[in-house]
Amino acid sequence: MSDLQRLLGYREPIFNASMAGAAGGALAAAVSQAGGVGMIGVPATPTEDWIHAQARYVANLDTPWGVGFMGWALEENLEPLEAFLEYDPSLVAISFGDVTRAAALAHEAGVLTAMQIGNAADLDRAMADDIDIIIARGGEGGGHGRNEVATLPLLQLACAQHHKPVIAAGGIGTAHGIAAVLAGGADAAWVGTRFLAASEATGHANLKAAVLASGIDDTVYTRAFDIAQQLPWEPQYGGRALSNDFSDRYAADLESLLATDALREQMKQARSEADVSLAPVYAGQAVEFVNEEQSAAAVIEELRGFRQILAQTARRFE
Ligand SMILES: Cc1cc2nc3c(=O)[nH]c(=O)nc-3n(C[C@H](O)[C@H](O)[C@H](O)COP(=O)(O)O)c2cc1C
Numbered sequence: 001m002s003d004l005q006r007l008l009g010y011r012e013p014i015f016n017a018s019m020a021g022a023a024g025g026a027l028a029a030a031v032s033q034a035g036g037v038g039m040i041g042v043p044a045t046p047t048e049d050w051i052h053a054q055a056r057y058v059a060n061l062d063t064p065w066g067v068g069f070m071g072w073a074l075e076e077n078l079e080p081l082e083a084f085l086e087y088d089p090s091l092v093a094i095s096f097g098d099v100t101r102a103a104a105l106a107h108e109a110g111v112l113t114a115m116q117i118g119n120a121a122d123l124d125r126a127m128a129d130d131i132d133i134i135i136a137r138g139g140e141g142g143g144h145g146r147n148e149v150a151t152l153p154l155l156q157l158a159c160a161q162h163h164k165p166v167i168a169a170g171g172i173g174t175a176h177g178i179a180a181v182l183a184g185g186a187d188a189a190w191v192g193t194r195f196l197a198a199s200e201a202t203g204h205a206n207l208k209a210a211v212l213a214s215g216i217d218d219t220v221y222t223r224a225f226d227i228a229q230q231l232p233w234e235p236q237y238g239g240r241a242l243s244n245d246f247s248d249r250y251a252a253d254l255e256s257l258l259a260t261d262a263l264r265e266q267m268k269q270a271r272s273e274a275d276v277s278l279a280p281v282y283a284g285q286a287v288e289f290v291n292e293e294q295s296a297a298a299v300i301e302e303l304r305g306f307r308q309i310l311a312q313t314a315r316r317f318e
Pocket residue numbers: 017018019020021022041042043068069070095116137140141142143144145169170171172190191192193194282283284285286
């Protein structure tokens with residue numbers, strides 16, 4: 001048993017990634033009950049009603065669950081974190097931005113902290129005492145993050161510090177993927193895209209259909225969607241999404257993208273109508289392995305095949 005497993009008490013070394021818009025309380029509860037660690041992904045400006053509605057799914061579980069925030073959103077307002085801490089999560093993940101105040105608040109409440117890293121400087125930051133767990137997230141992952149280092153080299157770098165537990169993230173979508181990162185030294189895997197079409201994941205049917213229809217070559221890493229929506233993401237954090245008409249036009253030509261109010265409104269409407277030709281559908285390269293709508297428990301059941309794979313691998317190379 002790894003130290004992290006002992007610390008958190010999960011059966012399967014599988015966390016669903018905190019994904020705003022997709023991983024609410026229902027997904028987190030289902031993953032946690034299936035033996036993994038369910039993570040709620042908090043949007044930048046959640047309402048109080050949303051927070052309490054999500055927390056109610058997980059509040060009475062006797063299995064571990066956590067909640068993930070965008071660091072830059074907490075820099076402006078710590079209230080969503082304060083509200084979730086009332087529900088006693090096992091873990092708080094804070095990524096992308098200055099995590100200092102948020103991590104201190106989580107520690108004051110006696111809750112473990114994790115941070116997604118995307119390069120060597122992030123790893124240095126995560127080695128400070130206020131972060132307990134390192135999530136090594138490669139650029140092949142879905143949603144926002146850096147696109148500088150791929151999962152495997154980043155994992156090897158993170159594991160070489162031999163001090164803090166490491167969770168691998170980015171591009172992990174199958175039992176073989178889990179086996180690979182565990183053999184590579186990770187304590188657990190942080191799996192996002194593979195859960196996007198889970199029955200308990202939130203998200204419009206059009207988004208789920210687009211994810212189901214897409215393969216390994218169908219994603220693009222770009223800031224175009226953030227620029228168009230005038231979102232305050234720092235430039236080092238673009239996002240990996242399914243390529244669509246909008247990204248085909250602008251991803252390789254950001255200079256010609258004018259952030260007008262009209263475009264912002266158009267994007268807002270496209271999002272509300274789930275028009276996937278214009279609105280972003282965030283997903284990583286592991287979208288290749290999302291081929292049917294399944295319960296989160298069924299996804300975990302498939303992923304837990306990593307044990308057999310590791311045993312077979314050991315025999316193959318005896
Ligand atoms: C739809 C979507 C939304 C995401 N939202 C968040 C978020 O709100 N906060 C966060 O820290 N990471 C977010 N991420 C990134 C994930 O935490 C994680 O890094 C990524 O999903 C891992 O790669 P994978 O998608 O290949 O499994 C999101 C990812 C996706 C696909």
